[in-house]
Amino acid sequence: MTFSGEFLAFMGLALVAIIGGVLLLNLTKVVHMVVALIFTFVAIAGIYVLLSAEFVAAVQILIYSGAITIIMLFGIMLTKHDDESEPKTGKWRKLLVFLGIAGFAFAVYIGIYNFNIVQVPTTLHENNTMQIGKALYSKYIIPFELTSALLLVALVGSIILAKNEKKEGDSE
Amino acid sequence: MSSVPASAFLALALILFCIGLYGALTKRNTVIVLISIELMLNAVNINLVTFSKYGLNPSITGQIFALFTISVAAAEAAVGLAILISLYRAKKTVNIDEMDIMKH
Amino acid sequence: MGLSTKTGRCQALLGFDKIRVVPGTARRGIVIMMENAWLIPLFPLLSFLILLLFGKRLKEASAYVGILFTLASLVYSILVLFERFSEPTYGTNFEWLTIGDIHLTAGFEVNQLNALMLVIVSLVSFLVHTYSKGYMNGDERFPVFYAYLGLFTFAMLGLVISPNLLQTYIFWELVGVGSFLLIGFYFYKEEAKAAAKKAFIMTRIGDVGLFIGMILLFWQTKSFEYSEIFKAVDAGAVSGTMITLTAILIFIGAVGKSGQFPLHTWLPDAMEGPTPVSALIHAATMVAAGVYLVAALFPLFQASKTALLTIAVIGAFTAIFAASIGLVQTDIKRVLAYSTVSQLGYMMLALGSAGYVAGVFHLMTHAFFKALLFLAAGSVIHAVHTQNIEEMGGLWKKLKFTGPLFLIGTLSISGVPLFSGFFSKDEILAAAWEGGHPILFFLALIAAFMTAFYMFRLFFMVFTGKPRTEMKNVHESPANMTYPMMLLGVLAIVAGYVNTPWFGSFLGDWLVDGNPRLGHAHVEGPIWIMIAATVVSLLGIFMAYLMYYKRSLARNWLSGTGDTLHTILTNKYYVDEFYQLTVIAFTKGLSYFLRFIDVFLVEGLVKGVVGIVQGLGRTGSRMQSGQVQTYGAVAFIGLALLAVIYALTGGYLR
Numbered sequence: 001m002t003f004s005g006e007f008l009a010f011m012g013l014a015l016v017a018i019i020g021g022v023l024l025l026n027l028t029k030v031v032h033m034v035v036a037l038i039f040t041f042v043a044i045a046g047i048y049v050l051l052s053a054e055f056v057a058a059v060q061i062l063i064y065s066g067a068i069t070i071i072m073l074f075g076i077m078l079t080k081h082d083d084e085s086e087p088k089t090g091k092w093r094k095l096l097v098f099l100g101i102a103g104f105a106f107a108v109y110i111g112i113y114n115f116n117i118v119q120v121p122t123t124l125h126e127n128n129t130m131q132i133g134k135a136l137y138s139k140y141i142i143p144f145e146l147t148s149a150l151l152l153v154a155l156v157g158s159i160i161l162a163k164n165e166k167k168e169g170d171s172e
Numbered sequence: 173m174s175s176v177p178a179s180a181f182l183a184l185a186l187i188l189f190c191i192g193l194y195g196a197l198t199k200r201n202t203v204i205v206l207i208s209i210e211l212m213l214n215a216v217n218i219n220l221v222t223f224s225k226y227g228l229n230p231s232i233t234g235q236i237f238a239l240f241t242i243s244v245a246a247a248e249a250a251v252g253l254a255i256l257i258s259l260y261r262a263k264k265t266v267n268i269d270e271m272d273i274m275k276h
Numbered sequence: 277m278g279l280s281t282k283t284g285r286c287q288a289l290l291g292f293d294k295i296r297v298v299p300g301t302a303r304r305g306i307v308i309m310m311e312n313a314w315l316i317p318l319f320p321l322l323s324f325l326i327l328l329l330f331g332k333r334l335k336e337a338s339a340y341v342g343i344l345f346t347l348a349s350l351v352y353s354i355l356v357l358f359e360r361f362s363e364p365t366y367g368t369n370f371e372w373l374t375i376g377d378i379h380l381t382a383g384f385e386v387n388q389l390n391a392l393m394l395v396i397v398s399l400v401s402f403l404v405h406t407y408s409k410g411y412m413n414g415d416e417r418f419p420v421f422y423a424y425l426g427l428f429t430f431a432m433l434g435l436v437i438s439p440n441l442l443q444t445y446i447f448w449e450l451v452g453v454g455s456f457l458l459i460g461f462y463f464y465k466e467e468a469k470a471a472a473k474k475a476f477i478m479t480r481i482g483d484v485g486l487f488i489g490m491i492l493l494f495w496q497t498k499s500f501e502y503s504e505i506f507k508a509v510d511a512g513a514v515s516g517t518m519i520t521l522t523a524i525l526i527f528i529g530a531v532g533k534s535g536q537f538p539l540h541t542w543l544p545d546a547m548e549g550p551t552p553v554s555a556l557i558h559a560a561t562m563v564a565a566g567v568y569l570v571a572a573l574f575p576l577f578q579a580s581k582t583a584l585l586t587i588a589v590i591g592a593f594t595a596i597f598a599a600s601i602g603l604v605q606t607d608i609k610r611v612l613a614y615s616t617v618s619q620l621g622y623m624m625l626a627l628g629s630a631g632y633v634a635g636v637f638h639l640m641t642h643a644f645f646k647a648l649l650f651l652a653a654g655s656v657i658h659a660v661h662t663q664n665i666e667e668m669g670g671l672w673k674k675l676k677f678t679g680p681l682f683l684i685g686t687l688s689i690s691g692v693p694l695f696s697g698f699f700s701k702d703e704i705l706a707a708a709w710e711g712g713h714p715i716l717f718f719l720a721l722i723a724a725f726m727t728a729f730y731m732f733r734l735f736f737m738v739f740t741g742k743p744r745t746e747m748k749n750v751h752e753s754p755a756n757m758t759y760p761m762m763l764l765g766v767l768a769i770v771a772g773y774v775n776t777p778w779f780g781s782f783l784g785d786w787l788v789d790g791n792p793r794l795g796h797a798h799v800e801g802p803i804w805i806m807i808a809a810t811v812v813s814l815l816g817i818f819m820a821y822l823m824y825y826k827r828s829l830a831r832n833w834l835s836g837t838g839d840t841l842h843t844i845l846t847n848k849y850y851v852d853e854f855y856q857l858t859v860i861a862f863t864k865g866l867s868y869f870l871r872f873i874d875v876f877l878v879e880g881l882v883k884g885v886v887g888i889v890q891g892l893g894r895t896g897s898r899m900q901s902g903q904v905q906t907y908g909a910v911a912f913i914g915l916a917l918l919a920v921i922y923a924l925t926g927g928y929l930r
Contacts, residue, residue, distance in 0.1 A: 004175040014184045021191035021211060030201055037207055040188070044214050051181065051221045053235045056242075060217075063242050068210055068249045075203045075253045079266045097197045097909050100916035101190050107916070107923035112182045119178070122230040131232045132239070140236055147243050154247035158254030197909045205905070272902030 010050055017043035030076050034069060041065045052125035055132050178226035181218060189215035202259075202266045206252050213245045309352070309359040310366040310386045316352050316394060317433035319345040320401070324426030331419030338419035339409040342426055346402040349433065353394040360391040361786065367439050369501075381501065385439035388787045389571055389636060393436035396643045400560040401429040403760035407651050408552040410757035411658055421461060421550070428454030432561045436568060440500040441490045444569070448486070448533070451565060452479050455557050459549040471545040478542035482532015486569075489525030492518065493576075506575045516580065523576055523583035526569065527590075534566025534620045537594040541852050543617055547609040551654030554609060559616050559650050560643035567623040567639050574632050588628025588708070592716040592723075594621030599726035603733070607663045608653050611734050615689065616646055618723055622704050625720055631707025633775070633784040638700035640783075641688070641771050645697055648764035649685040652678050655753040655761065656738060665737045672739040674750045677758045679739050681765045686735045688768040690728035691813040696772030698809070703775070705805050721812055728816025736824035 020040030027033045041064040048057035124131070136144050188211060195208030217238040224234020260266055323345035327338050334341065360366075367385030374380070386394075405425060412421050431450035438444040460472030494500055496518055497508040508514055514522075530536070535543035546558050557563070570577060570587065577583050595618045602614035619642050626635035655678040656671065657663055672679040688695040691702070701724060708717040752758070775783035899906070 007175050010176045010180065014180075017184065018187055018191070021188055024204075024207070024211070025191060025195055025199075030204060033204055034207065037211065040211065041214065044188075044218060047181065047184070047218060048221055050176070051218075051225045053221045053224070053238070056217070056221060056235050056238050059239060059242055060214075063246050064210070064214065068246060071249055071253055072203055072207055075206075075256060078257055079203065079260045093906075093909060094198055096913060097194060100909075100913040101194050103920040104193075104912075104916040105186060105190050107919035108186050109183070110923045112179050112186065115179050115182060117178065117226065117228055119226055120228075120230050122225055124225055124230065124232065124235070128235075132235060135232050135236055136239075143240060147240055151243060151247050154251050158250045161251070161254035161258050193912070197905060197912060268905050269903060271904070 006050060009046070013043045013046040013050070016040070017047070031073070034072050034076065038065050038069055041069070052122065052128060054125075055129045178222055181222040181226075185215045185218040185222070187215075188212075188218070200267055200269065202256050202268050202271070203253075205268060206249065206256070209252075210245060210249060213241060217241055309355045310363065311368075313352075313356050313366070313386045313394070313437060314384045316349050316356070316398065317430050317437065319349040319352070320426040320429035320433065322426075324423050324430060327419050327423035327426060331423055334419055336413075336418060338422045339405070342422040343402070343405045343409065345426065346398060346405045346429060349429070350395075350398040350402045353391075353398040356386060357391045357395045360386055360388065367503075369439060378498065380442065381440060382443055383439050384437040385502075386437065388789065389568070390437050392636070392640060392787075393568055394433060396564075396640055397429070397432045397436060397561050400556055400643055400647045401425070401432070403647065403651070403764060404552045404556040407555075407654070407757050407760045408550075410754040411552050411654055412550060413754075417461070421458075424454060424457045424461065425553075425556070428458060428557060428562075432565070435565060439502060441493065441502070441505070442500040444572075445483075445486065445490060448529070448565065448569075449483065451562050452476060452483070452533075455479075455546070455562050458553040458557060459546045461550055461553065462548065465548065467545075468548040471542070471548040475542040475546045478539050479532040482529045482539055482566075485525045485527075485532070486529020489522045489529065492522045492525065496522070502572060505573075509576055509579045519576065520580040520582045523573075523580050524586055526573060527577075527583065527587055530566030530569045530624075531590065532566070533569070534563050534624070535594075535617045536566070536590050536621060536624060537597060540594060540598065540617050541855065544605075544610050544613040547607070547613050551609065551650060551657060554613070555647045555650030555654065558613065559646035563616060563620055564623075564639050564643060567620060567627065567635060570624070570627050571632060571636050571639070574627065577627070578630065584628050584630060586628070587624050588711065588713055588716055591621045591624025591626070591628050592708070592713070592719045594618065595625060595723040596719045596726070597621075599723040599730065602730040603726060606666050608656065608665050608668075608734065608738065609650075609663055611665070611730060612646070612649055612653055615649075615727060615731065618727060619646065619689070622701065622720065622723070625716060626704040626707050629704075629707045629711025629713055629716070631704060631711065633787050634700065634703035634707040636787060637703055637775050637783055641696040641700040641768070644764055644771050645685045645688040645695075645768040648681060648761060648768050649689065651757070651761050651764065652682040652685060655757055656682070658753050658757070659750050665734060667744055668738045669741045670739070670743045671750070675739075675752055677752055677761065681758075681761045682739065683735060684765045684768050686731045688772075690731050690817060691724055691809055692728075692817070693810055694769075696768055696770065698813075699772035699776050702806050702809050705809050706802075709802070709805055721808060724809060725812040725816045728813040729820050732817045732820035733824050736820060740825055 017040045020036050020038075020043065023036035024033050024040070027036060041060060045057040045060040045065070048054070048060060192208045192211035192215060196205050196212065199205050199208060220234045220238045220241070222234075224230060224232065224238075227234065256266065259271065263270060265271075320342075323342050326341055327334070331338050365385065365387040367383065367387070369381040369383035372380045372382040405422070408421065408425070412418055415421065428451065431447050431454050435444060435447035435451055438447060456472050456476040459475050460468055462468040463472070490500070493505055493514075496514045497505050499505060499508075509519060532539045543558060543563065547554055549558075577587065598614045598617035598621060602611050602618060605611045605614060619638070623635045623638050623642070626632075626638060656668070656675065659675060659678070660668060660671070662668070684695070688697040691698045705717060705720055705724070708720055899910070
């Protein structure tokens with residue numbers, strides 16, 4: 001293992017992502033958590049770049065760091081976000097969940113540790129976006145269209161969900 | 173050839189997944205729980221993209237799949253938040269402990 | 277085992293397959309009556325069923341139903357008896373159950389003893405039915421009473437024509453049920469309830485003995501049938517020890533039913549039942565069932581000297597024991613009850629001394645005069661509404677019929693010459709003497725003296741002297757009560773003449789006819805026995821006369837009220853108290869111990885299970901909080917556990 005630029009970049013990005021995650025868990029203010037998560041999302045986008053997936057990285061930044069984070073922030077703003085005196089989760093449950101996750105991580109890590117596949121040269125980094133476009137519009141056209149339908153349904157659904165209560169509130 | 177082994181990416185994904193899981197299972201604020209779930213989805217995306225490059229048969233499919241995941245996750249976030257907001261209107265709280273109507 | 281080969285192995289499955297003829301006697305003529313003797317018990321059963329269904333509607337008319345049906349039984353029984361005089365024993369069986377090689381049969385048999393018993397039972401039952409019409413008049417549960425009487429009569433008649441032990445046992449228990457129901461007829465009275473329970477439980481103790489004996493016999497002889505058992509015993513197929521054991525066990529059943537010594541205490545208490553019931557069940561029929569059982573199985577008992585001796589000793593002891601208690605009792609029915617126990621002891625003594633005829637003879641005469649005494653006592657009670665003889669007196673003039681009839685009964689039981697009791701008692705004494713039990717003979721003689729004394733004490737206190745309390749509205753009982761008594765009075769006098777040393781022993785000859793196993797028809801005792809018996813009975817009467825009529829002898833001449841002896845006798849030798857302190861205390865202790873086990877162990881287990889389940893349920897419902905996050909956490913922890921196990925073991929449990 002050499003300390004190549006790629007390696008350094010990976011280490012840095014991974015560090016940022018993990019720190020973001022840890023901050024998400026440990027910060028007290030809800031807004032700060034979301035901000036900490038933006039770092040993670042961006043770092044993950046960088047990881048995608050390292051993995052020759054520029055287009056996915058771009059989408060990641062657009063959707064996650066942009067759209068989803070903003071939605072979440074809206075959600076936080078619309079609800080009681082400054083409620084810091086919320087009751088803590090039971091210590092026993094936290095411990096149990098932590099132990100469970102540790103065990104799970106251990107089990108999966110054994111799998112990862114034994115992961116040993118010879119790397120095959122790829123051409124993913126050449127015209128990455130074009131490759132994706134070609135695949136999406138030829139091989140994956142039906143899932144792609146279905147996704148658009150899903151997004152539409154989600155859009156309509158969320159509007160109705162958010163509006164419905166208001167109507168009832170009005171009628172009452 | 174990359175100097176970073178595939179298992180490093182996978183380990184990173186695992187760590188992020190575990191953080192997300194822990195947050196989803198222990199956090200009180202429903203918004204944070206939703207965000208934690210997004211984090212878990214992201215960890216999965218890292219896996220997909222990693223295998224798309226370092227898998228036994230590297231191909232673009234992994235990235236495509238990651239894209240689908242992202243779009244579904246976006247839809248999920250929107251619907252989840254809509255539900256959250258309507259719940260909040262009804263119960264005036266986002267504390268997950270108080271959302272126990274499933275009991276009845 | 278050629279012995280147990282049944283003549284009718286190849287019979288049809290159902291239906292009368294086998295006609296057994298006692299060996300040595302040819303089958304003559306047609307036996308229409310005996311062929312249909314099985315009808316006899318069915319009449320009272322029919323009466324029982326009719327009254328059970330329509331009793332409420334029939335009300336007082338239900339008496340006529342009962343009377344009519346028992347009359348039918350009586351007539352039929354008498355016809356059967358007369359036919360039996362000229363015809364041999366008739367018996368028939370049909371296959372009831374076949375289990376492997378074992379064939380259980382059911383059927384009936386009319387031998388001498390059975391025919392005689394049929395008449396005694398149906399006669400007394402008929403008279404009691406008639407008598408009850410007057411005695412129970414106005415009772416709310418009048419039809420029920422008659423229904424119970426029908427049930428009892430059915431069971432008793434069924435018992436006496438059973439040809440095998442199993443059938444006997446079934447009817448034996450049915451008789452017990454009838455007795456239980458009738459003793460507890462006044463169930464709203466605590467004493468009656470307690471007495472009914474006591475009677476049921478005490479007789480049940482005996483029944484266990486009978487049951488064990490029965491099963492042992494079955495085990496040994498592969499048959500319940502009397503004839504098969506006797507054949508096996510004769511052939512020596514059963515070891516001597518086993519015969520003794522089974523005989524004594526069966527005798528224990530008889531002890532319970534006939535109120536013999538250790539299990540006698542229920543009989544006096546059973547007097548809580550209506551008086552006609554006492555006359556029917558606790559004087560004439562059911563208590564005699566024990567004697568009947570011993571008589572029916574007599575060849576078995578005869579095969580074991582030990583068993584016979586046991587019977588004789590217990591009989592003699594009971595006779596004198598009960599008689600001594602009878603001396604001081606003040607309840608008219610209890611005096612009679614103890615006298616019954618004592619007389620049953622006599623019968624047992626007779627059977628135990630190999631005096632089969634004497635025992636059966638006394639059984640018959642006793643049935644008549646004791647039923648008479650009870651019915652007369654009932655008539656007295658009916659007139660004065662009390663049972664305490666201290667409160668009676670001078671009733672002779674007021675009760676024109678009852679008084680003389682009671683006197684006849686008293687004379688008969690006391691063994692005054694020319695009355696039936698004299699002959700039968702004489703037979704027993706002779707049998708005891710000839711049987712080689714001089715001690716038992718003298719005990720019986722003393723008991724005879726006591727019997728005469730307490731019976732006349734009873735008579736003098738009730739019927740002579742001045743009324744000791746003011747008694748209003750004393751009137752003679754109605755005709756349907758006095759007529760049965762008169763008939764019994766006649767029988768109490770003449771029944772003895774069927775078997776006398778002077779005019780010939782018809783009964784004895786007939787009873788043992790064709791059955792050499794049963795012993796001699798008549799035991800010829802020395803003449804002084806008869807004289808001694810007469811003397812002691814007259815002496816007893818004379819003493820009672822002096823003490824209770826002339827009053828020339830103070831009542832506390834021998835032992836006054838408050839004396840140790842008197843106290844002991846009044847308290848019936850403290851047998852009840854003894855049982856209370858020993859058996860019942862032990863049983864109670866055991867019950868408490870078992871209850872302890874039940875409460876703490878069984879219930880603890882149950883409660884433990886319930887607690888665990890409830891705890892699980894409560895935890896489960898608390899887990900069911902509706903919080904998705906918790907569910908997720910639990911589900912995930914489970915998944916994680918599986919994952920860890922998978923990672924550690926590689927999917928295989930090694």
